Amino acid sequence: MITAATIQSAIAQGLLWAVLTLGVYLTYRVLGFSDLGCEGSFPLGAAVSVVLMNGGVHPLLAAAAAMLCGAIAGAITGVLHTVFKIPDILAGILTMISLYSINIRIMSGKATVTIASDTLKSIVGGLFPQNTSSYIVSIVTGAIFCLIIVGVLYYYFGTEVGCSIRATGDNAKMARAVGVNTDMMIVLCLVISNSMIALAGNLIAQFDYGSALVNMGQGTIVIGLASIIIGEVLFVRDEMNFALKMFSVVAGAVIYRIVIACALTLPWLKATDLKLITAVTVAIALALPVVKQKMALRAKRRAALKEAGNAEA
């Protein structure tokens, strides 16, 4: 059964996961870089912040530490790719795999660390009336984070540095020809993206799972891509500015969660089917434009053939 609570929970999840989606958007769409490293920096953000919070560090400070660690992870992927010329996907995989071991180290050898201290959720929740649902607290927090991030990114990608990053993603050869250090821009973009993804891991750990899990990163890139594609298909128009495009992607992340939540109410679907559904959705969405193009080409050829036949007769 789909209840109001299901939808509220889905919106809350969507807004928190949107932080990850925005991070993936930066690498995948702006830079054209498929960064699998995000599957490692997401649990990294959770692990670092949860361990710190359990050690008595303030949640906001823990979040900042998570972002810093994510930034370092992104820098490593970037250096592997730019300095050592390792292909983007492989560079990301290397970071992801090594972070698996590192994350378990951070969590003192455990695969799960439950939060046993004050969280951002309890602090923010304290500002609301006594019996406010926890979904509302998550929705408000997620929305605030998304607003701040979209605002900051919109400004940043309109600055000279931001333009240089966009040019690197758009046409690296042109960027180099006008003196843009494309290697540095790739590393910079990965640093920003991965710090956001680590922040997302930290938020999900606090607001959703209540713990850091070493496996929580699995499939995050596909979830991010699915959200991006949904947002783009439904909302993005060519003439939109960067901020609106980012808001579309946030909306995509929310709709993705609502669709999943609704799908899971079907009796014959199991929660473990989720990843399969997501992957199939992304594959179809990526294949669709190609199929469309091929069909258009075939129709054009057929028309040309017909015309040639008519001319002969």
Added chain:
Amino acid sequence: MLKLKNLSKTFNPGTVNEKLVLDNVSLLVNEGDFVSVIGSNGAGKSTLLNAIAGSVDLDAGSIELNGREISQMPDVTRARFIGRVFQDPMMGTAPGMWIKENLSLAYRRTKRPTLRWALSSDDDEMYIEKLEKLGLGLEGRLKTKVGLLSGGQRQALTLLMATIQQPELLLLDEHTAALDPKTAKTVLELSADIIEKNNLTTLMVTHNMRNAIDYGNRLIMMHEGRIILDIEGEEKRRLSVAALMEMFERSSGEDFASDSALLGK
């Protein structure tokens, strides 16, 4: 002044595809020289330009531009003072960005990018004025994505981007070869105009002998990685395509007719 000393480059050394593309090339280009570079396919023209710009690493030799040695500098550093236009009109501009964004990137090429807002209207007037001079109607389209422009418009824009900050050296690598004849002529005339007005030191590779004779004050011909002809001034002005072909045959010892690539239109 550009001083090339003993430039050498071999592609795929030690393999069956080994090819000597630059064979001890030395060249002195004076301030304000507009040199057209011709030669058959594989003569080393593009490699020469790429070596100067830094996108090809040399095996040996030194490149001195206005008194400083640049052969060890990375290409992005050289791009701060060397302007380039490529053969492919899609290569020199970012299609997903506005005309204005492309221009502003090029305009700030000499400086490190900062956190200053790049989309401000401060420089709009200057951009519009420069775009007007192209005569292609781009001046009212600062916020048009470059991907929507035609090949000729994109190439003209690339030319403007390469010269919007006075470069110490301008490299044109067959920059009109991919355009239709009429557009090619427009872009070529624009180039000559900009080069003359700003007194730009220029190397222009072309496959078209007529253009090589008509444009520039100096002409060099390359063959098998060497410079086999170097003509300037009055002598160049009086050149005809036929005379140029004859010189090629004499200098290279090869029959020109076998080399259709050199045949000018």
